[in-house]
Amino acid sequence: MTNAAAPASTRPFHPLDISDSSFWERPFFEREKTFARLREEEGVTWHRPAESLFPHDESGYWAITRHADIRHVSGHPELFCSSAGISMDPMPAEIQCAISFFLTMDPPEHTRYRRLISMAFTPKQVRTIEAQIQANAKAIVDDFLRELDKGAPVDFVQAVSRHLPMRTVSEMIGIAPENHEAVAYAAESLFSTSDDEYANLEERATHLMTQLGILTGSGVELAKERRVNPQDDLMTNIVQAEVDGHRLTDEEVGAFMVLLASAGNDTTKQATSHCFKALIDNPDQVAWLLDDWDERASGAIDEFVRWSTPVLEFARHAVVDTDIAGTPIRAGEKVVLFYCSGNFDEMVFDRPLDFDLSRFPNPHVGFGGGGPHFCLGKQLAVLELKHLFHELLTRIPPVELSEPEYVRSDFVHGIKRMSVRKL
Template sequence: MDLFTTAHPFTTGVDISSDEFWSKPFDERDKAFARLRAEAPVSWHPPVSYPAPHGEQGFWAVTRAADITTVSMDSETFQSRNGFTLDPIGASAAGGSFFLAMDPPEHSRYRSLVSAAFTPKQIKKIDDRIAANAHLIVDDLIGAGEVDFVEACSSRLPMETVSDIVGVPASERKRVAQAAENLFGAGEAHRMAPEEAVNLKMEEAIYLYSLAKDLAAHRRANPADDLLTNLVQAEIDGHGLTDDDIGAFMLLMATAGNDTTKQTTSHTMLSLAAHPEQRDWLMKDFDGRIMGAIEEFVRHATPVMTFTRTASRDVELNGAQIAAGDKVAMFYCSGNRDESVFDNAAAFDLSRPRFPRHVAFGGGGTHFCLGNGVAKVQLRSIIGELLRRLPDITFGTPVAMKSNFVNGIESLPAHVG
């Protein structure tokens, strides 16, 4: 069957828009993406299901790694200011997304301000805290018996890291973790009716935003030797971050900076359990092999599956005629299984060459993941602690999260002796 009709052609026989499609397992969904990669690498689809009225007509699906990189690198043509999610909520969600929904030069200025706060001294402090927190998390797991691995392990380190970065006091950390789960993870909102979930997520976003804004105001008045002080004092060309900016940054960190590392941890431990030969290979020279292995952890898990842009002008992409104003969706979950780039792309192979690069941190360009370094330190620390100290941990059947954005595991039964 021909995948196209005429003009703004909707695909036929390839469903990547329905709730039913996003309820399927990752490997089953990739069969649809594999067909698109082969027959229609850039194709038009109806909008995904959404519980509120909207005016979106559809989106272009970009499914090959090379085209994802093209879109990522051209921020002038493919812009972020109108939203970055597959859901048809557009710019209405931009307020809490900080520089994810900005374009250069504004994006470049804010990104530089945040980067300037991460001095070598502060990075060393963060790395040390990550290692210490990972050790404590595994301390709590030893002898725990039956646990939900997501709750007892995977979800803990990312939120401790975010809280350390933004200076969240101990009294608020449990509440911050709960809010982050409801926003992006498998918290209470995930089990609500869509309309109720939207309202709860808005309340949680306001809480995180307000907390960080208050913390920033306190640090302006009471500076200390910490990263939050660096953030509120950072200045480039006379511009600095406002307290509102810090609030938005917290919201970004608590969502994107949390769930990505959490999901990669869960997926990686499942993959290592299913492929003991890969685990054995890694443990023969953990320190020498772990950083390359992390690239495969992230590629194979692809914790963030999609990001979108909006075309600022008429443009051709791999034969598709994209009009100004059209939504363009980059499917990282497809690009990381691109047969033309990765040999045996579905395989979990820790010795896989680091080049060509995966697109799990984005396809390059101005929006390449700012937190990728912190994510790698977290993965090195927690996976190392788990493999060295809990070699006999076993897992049950994971419960997958239904999402068109995060490749999520809602819960994962585990037995720890």
């Protein structure tokens, strides 16, 4: 380990400012140029606190931009905890916990809750979910093709991207169809609190809490109903699951509802939009994939996730004095894992700026950097992308896309709108 770290109060901030909101308004690959420069630095770099809706006394954070360092932090929960907060933006811990449930827990508590949730995904339940996904993917593309045939531009995000994850999450939990849109909007709002389209600066904190309440309330209400009236759905499995004598309370189910609706909904939606654009921009990749779909689809989906990186970052806090890449890190200091940088690390990925469906191996960190918080919803996301893109790529006619309109956020790599027109 190198010499002792300077006190955070006197430590200079790195001149490349990745905390300013204007940085996150730049195009993704323009931001990647900055991250590439940070990856070249010796050790890791110290940055001023990100802008926040809430009062705070944070002194700054360490930017973890290299793939190897992201994997190191993710794989050592005894050194870097989640319970002190996982948000790059300063935010009260109780709000972070309400939004992210067991993502803000550490082992052994996190292990117990993860086992409880995992138990609900029985083989029968997964088979049911996959059948629903396959049927919904076909129906969504049917509707999309009908709209394209009318000749006018169609917003791909509204017509396709947002529908499959929304329907999947809603149907597998048992949310009533009339509530699907409200749940989807609430989930999008939680992931896009920094975008003025959802709420202006003065309204953001209130808007955040309102949408959080909608999701939590939906989960609590549904949990209470399923305890009295069990159904053949995931929510019934969740309320009945038991590990070491522990079951989820209604309030804990409500918190899980927030996580599932946001993480399980918006991430797959964003991956769908980004990858549809990448495929239209790279017709040679489509031809290669369709030449042997059954053998090539799984590897292609890894590249879908790497390329889109729907979640840009997550934070951890050092539990003890330690170091990362030779840089001393003091106990209590925040480290931010920039997955958007790790997925384009030229030390790991050959030609990282190329969209290459044949890329192998593809050790992307789009589902996290490993360790106990590796994405629990990976299987669900893969099924959705696999079935939806099989329908799209085998059925759509030649189309052209407008330039996407992006979500302004330091957390979600999002597309708000993207028009598509039949040629």
